[in-house]
Amino acid sequence: SQTIHQWPATLVQPVGSPLSLECTVEGTSNPNLYWYRQAAGRGLQLLFYSVGIGQISSEVPQNLSASRPQDRQFILSSKKLLLSDSGFYLCACRASRENEQFFGPGTRLTVL
Amino acid sequence: TQLLEQSPQFLSIQEGENLTVYCNSSSVFSSLQWYRQEPGEGPVLLVTVVTGGEVKKLKRLTFQFGDARKDSSLHITAAQPGDTGLYLCAGAEWSFNKFYFGSGTKLNVKP
Numbered sequence: 001s002q003t004i005h006q007w008p009a010t011l012v013q014p015v016g017s018p019l020s021l022e023c024t025v026e027g028t029s030n031p032n033l034y035w036y037r038q039a040a041g042r043g044l045q046l047l048f049y050s051v052g053i054g055q056i057s058s059e060v061p062q063n064l065s066a067s068r069p070q071d072r073q074f075i076l077s078s079k080k081l082l083l084s085d086s087g088f089y090l091c092a093c094r095a096s097r098e099n100e101q102f103f104g105p106g107t108r109l110t111v112l
Numbered sequence: 113t114q115l116l117e118q119s120p121q122f123l124s125i126q127e128g129e130n131l132t133v134y135c136n137s138s139s140v141f142s143s144l145q146w147y148r149q150e151p152g153e154g155p156v157l158l159v160t161v162v163t164g165g166e167v168k169k170l171k172r173l174t175f176q177f178g179d180a181r182k183d184s185s186l187h188i189t190a191a192q193p194g195d196t197g198l199y200l201c202a203g204a205e206w207s208f209n210k211f212y213f214g215s216g217t218k219l220n221v222k223p
Contacts, residue, residue: 032208032209041216042215043216044213099204101157103147103156
């Protein structure tokens with residue numbers, strides 16, 4: 001079964017600074033990869049998903065971007081963080097020919 | 113607009129009570145997943161239901177997928193404090209490229 005790593009676990013950044021969150025997956029090949037953001041105690045908002053290297057679909061217009069430079073690596077970035085970018089960011093993976101997602105441990109981002 | 117509506121949003125019960133959480137939509141899904149999440153951690157998959165009308169049991173948890181594949185329920189029998197957490201349902205579109213999440217049900221089981 002796949003294992004999903006995310007780092008850092010927590011991050012405190014000033015407004016206007018850049019951001020890079022990384023997600024890597026082990027135990028599967030050619031997975032679909034996802035970035036979600038979660039407000040405290042609430043559901044998940046899909047930000048980006050990728051069906052392959054270099055293929056990114058954006059779900060909501062915002063201050064963030066995503067890239068997939070390798071099959072099992074998914075990166076979430078921003079050039080200038082806003083206060084509203086604070087939240088809990090989750091990376092998820094769906095193995096090919098499977099119908100369910102598995103999640104990483106998440107990154108808690110606080111923008112001050 | 114939330115594609116999947118979960119109810120109730122909050123539930124606080126005593127240990128030993130039974131409860132049901134509902135996940136409803138006007139859309140048809142290829143499958144539906146239920147997750148449980150603890151604060152500061154990623155959601156953990158509990159079950160996937162695929163066939164309309166399907167019922168799955170996981171110890172004290174019973175999951176049902178509606179006949180029309182638009183809704184689902186999670187029933188917990190004799191709740192325990194260890195069941196406390198945020199329960200999320202997610203529906204998969206037919207390509208399995210995207211999953212739509214409900215807003216979550218926050219369950220607190222008091223000893």
